[in-house]
Amino acid sequence: MRHILVTNAKGGCGKSTIATNLAAYYASEGYETTLADYDPQASSLSWLDERPEDKATITGLAAFDDGLRHMPRSTEYLIIDAPARSHGPELTALVNHADTIIVPVLPSPIDMKAGAEFIAELLKKGKIANKKAKVAAVANRVKENTLIFEELDAYLEHLKVPYIAILREAQNYIRAYQRGLGIHELPPYLAWPDWEQWDPLIGWLDSRRSRPR
């Protein structure tokens, strides 16, 4: 079973967006998928409420209330959506549930600084220091050909974790969220540029590089 945590202390960087899209992707690939929402705001569970009945089933867990107790044993992919402001023991507990951790970062100076500090905090957690969990960054809501994009590129290169994808800012994410879908479930003519940007992320998750030894 894969345990994938999407986390960053900053709100609004795309944790729920990436978590719901990952859940939809793996479910639509035929895997038993569980989406555990640790955020009391429950954005992932609200998304799941909108999910059409004819789409691949995803089990939602109100993990902010009762953890992973009700997780189906048959789960193949567990996707964990973290709340904002996770630090200290709460963050350690979340990390202990994961073997792979994705940190979304927005291309703004404030978010990039906070993101680097958050990643530094993550890298000190015993589980990660001991290579029992792998971490990677994803740049999210990126507008290409902007000044900050160049800075973002240099910044990502210097992080002590790999950066595995750059996701653009696109209406598709908002459209998909409202309909309980992932971007991989939108029509290709709309979503192909986003599928291309997700390929390296999915490729990394499918590779050994994202798994602890």
Ligand SMILES: Nc1ncnc2c1ncn2[C@@H]1O[C@H](COP(=O)(O)OP(=O)(O)O)[C@@H](O)[C@H]1O
């Ligand atoms: N790549 C993107 N393109 C456009 N809007 C996005 C993108 N990623 C996230 N958003 C929007 O940004 C807001 C915050 O994203 P969300 O996933 O809820 O962040 P978090 O869970 O980290 O607080 C939401 O309104 C979401 O729809």
Ligand SMILES: [Mg+2]
């Ligand atoms: Mg969220």
